[in-house]
Amino acid sequence: MATPLLPATEGFGVDLDLLNGNLVNLAILIPVLVWFLKGFLGGILSRRREAILQDLNEAESRLSAATNQLEKAQAELAAARETARTILRDGQARADAIRAEGEQRTIAEMARLQDEAKADTDSEARRISNELRRSTAEQAIALTLQDLPDALSPKKQAKLLEATINSLG
Template sequence: MGNMGTFLLLATEHSELAEGAAEGGFGLNLDLFETNLINLAILVGILFYFGRKVLSNILTERRSNIETAVREAEKRQKEAQIALSQAQEQLTQAQAEAQRIRKAAEESAQAAKEALLAKAAQDVERLQQTAAADLNTERERALAELRQRVAALALQKVESELRTGIADDVQQTIIDRSIAQVGGS
């Protein structure tokens, strides 16, 4: 920008020199159109010189920004690819874990089913044994009751026969024997 100030200073001095010549100074060209063309040519030259540098700096900076943005985009893309591969690996592990859990659950369910079937078979066997024991007990009780009734009926029959036709002393002996037999057995 210092050069721009120098240009303005030169342009100002040039116009002052032109005014001095008009007042009777040096023999400079007083044609206003030519002076403006020279000033314009100098201005265009300076603008072209400095503008090229500024434009070059702007383009260089722009190119640098674009390269940085591209590098950052490539870095983000690599990071995204790494994250994607990690996520895919985690998904694969999760699927394997789910498969393992499902298999373990199926095995556990099968084992529980077999245990329940075995327990049910044991319960049925125990119930059958209990029923058989109860049946045997009931049969023995019925037989004992039947024996008692038969014995009671036999005693009644004997007593009725004794009352009808046997003497009192014989009757007493039979009763005593029957009582002894029933009491002894």
Template sequence: METVWLLASEEGGFGLNFDILETNLINLVIIIGVLIYFGSGFLGNILSERRSTIEAAIKGAEDRQKKAAAALIEQQKNLKEAQARAEQIKSEAQGNAQKARAAVLAQAEKDVERMKASAQQDLTSQQERVLRELRQRVATLALTKVEADLPNVLTDEVQTKLVDQSIALLGGES
């Protein structure tokens, strides 16, 4: 066998060494056997634990997924209820706004009518006051003019005639 090895080395090729002791094939078989014999239980336990852990994680994830789906359904239901309530509140608010608007418009109309009436009353009152002042002034001017002209116009004859006419009127009515 050495010759085969030498031939392979000299020729620059590849050769096989069939000497079992030199290659430690027996040592490798013994180590692999020991690992299989003693390690199979150890590796089996590790793989079994790993499998249990993975199964537990999958089951937990499935449980969480079911809970999340149930929570999602519940929240969607709550959302629909909240949206319905929001629509109801919106409708009520619009109705209240319309009522308030109508009330404000009615009050404004009443206020405008009251202001018009007040302005008309003020205008009438101002007209009456102005007319009263004007009459007073005209009467004062007329009296002043009459008092100024009276001594020239009212003579003794005219006074006597006026007194006689007044007596006749009084006497004729009795």
């Protein structure tokens, strides 16, 4: 038997026992539940939908900001790479210039040392040549002076000695 909702009225009531209820009770109960749950669940779902949309909008804005930052970072990276290439090229050019300058200095120094060695050799050769001439002349004079007293008369010796002194003096 159905339990009346209101004890004062006995003729009309809602039977909450769904298994034993009739079709009229179900027809009344289902629209009431739909109407009640529609407002309650609809509000919850609407708020959830708004929160999800807001989260999606925030995610899209963060994605856009991150994309902008990535593009900026990639541009800076490209500029840094180009700067590094420029520095590398300049450094290689500078190293080549320094190497070439060092080679030129080395060649010039070697040429200078060769010239000095040749000059020293030429100077030493002249000194030895002059010494040999002087030594040869002294020996010739000594031999001549030894042979001279026997070959010349004292008058010719004095004349020759005077001529030699005048030519040296």
